[in-house]
Amino acid sequence: MTNAADAQASLELVLKDEIIRMYEEVADNPEAQFHFYHGREAAEMFGYPAQWLDRAPPGAVSSFAGVGNPHERADLEPGEIVLDLGSGAGLDSIIASWSVGPEGSVIGVDLNPTMCLKAQAHAEASGTTMQCHEGRMEDIPLPPGTADVVISNGVINLSFQKRKVVQEMFRVLKPGGRISITDIVSGKQLTQSIVNDPKLWSS
Amino acid sequence: MFGLLEESGFQRVKSAVVPHFRFRKESTQSSAEAFGVKAVMMTAVKPANL
Numbered sequence: 001m002t003n004a005a006d007a008q009a010s011l012e013l014v015l016k017d018e019i020i021r022m023y024e025e026v027a028d029n030p031e032a033q034f035h036f037y038h039g040r041e042a043a044e045m046f047g048y049p050a051q052w053l054d055r056a057p058p059g060a061v062s063s064f065a066g067v068g069n070p071h072e073r074a075d076l077e078p079g080e081i082v083l084d085l086g087s088g089a090g091l092d093s094i095i096a097s098w099s100v101g102p103e104g105s106v107i108g109v110d111l112n113p114t115m116c117l118k119a120q121a122h123a124e125a126s127g128t129t130m131q132c133h134e135g136r137m138e139d140i141p142l143p144p145g146t147a148d149v150v151i152s153n154g155v156i157n158l159s160f161q162k163r164k165v166v167q168e169m170f171r172v173l174k175p176g177g178r179i180s181i182t183d184i185v186s187g188k189q190l191t192q193s194i195v196n197d198p199k200l201w202s203s
Numbered sequence: 204m205f206g207l208l209e210e211s212g213f214q215r216v217k218s219a220v221v222p223h224f225r226f227r228k229e230s231t232q233s234s235a236e237a238f239g240v241k242a243v244m245m246t247a248v249k250p251a252n253l
Contacts, residue, residue, distance in 0.1 A: 035228035035231045036226055037226075046221065046223065067221065067242040068221035068243075068244050070244065072244065154242075156204070166208055169211075170213065170249055173249040174249070175249060176248070176251035177248070177249045178246065178248045179208075179247050180244070180245075180246050181245050182245075183242065184242055184243075185240070186238050186239055
């Protein structure tokens with residue numbers, strides 16, 4: 001590898017640890033304040049209906065760390081297979097599972113196996129099910145043509161390899177499948193000091 | 204992201220700004236605004252004839 005590639009690989013490892021730490025902190029200390037909104041306050045800000053938030057397990061709601069509402073334009077139908085990329089504590093997966101019903105299914109993918117277990121427990125507590133696979137969004141652990149819909153909420157911006165993530169979403173979708181994602185974008189080139197700061201990536 | 208979706212083969216790519224998104228800390232929000240950081244929702248479709 002070149003020095004630049006080595007440096008990026010090293011930074012990616014640091015970033016992975018920082019992302020896991022940050023999201024675990026949100027899940028474990030939902031009453032804490034972060035410099036992003038989270039929990040019910042954030043979900044309400046993005047238009048999640050109160051009946052969804054009342055019905056979902058409190059742990060899934062309080063750990064919510066999304067940046068928008070991917071359900072608003074997902075138009076999920078009963079029987080569809082949904083992939084929730086970066087499923088976290090599972091709120092979006094649970095809402096998707098209500099939409100696709102028992103004849104459909106929801107598959108979560110998350111970097112953190114602990115969050116996968118939490119999401120599955122939250123899904124079970126809400127009377128539904130989801131499979132969650134530990135994995136990277138740059139290398140989604142699913143075969144081609146698996147999903148009718150990919151949803152994602154605030155995680156693709158955390159990747160150094162966004163092109164690879166987009167290609168992976170394309171690969172795992174069925175022909176005619178669709179994405180509905182919400183994420184953070186920047187209108188200007190970020191400075192190298194920002195790019196090299198893992199705390200800013202995960203905040 | 205919009206460009207990446209189109210380059211990767213997605214069609215009918217649409218995006219809209221997420222209303223009401225902001226950071227909790229004012230200093231973070233100010234920095235975000237300076238860099239044009241915003242939350243967007245995006246939809247796109249994989250062609251059916253692949």
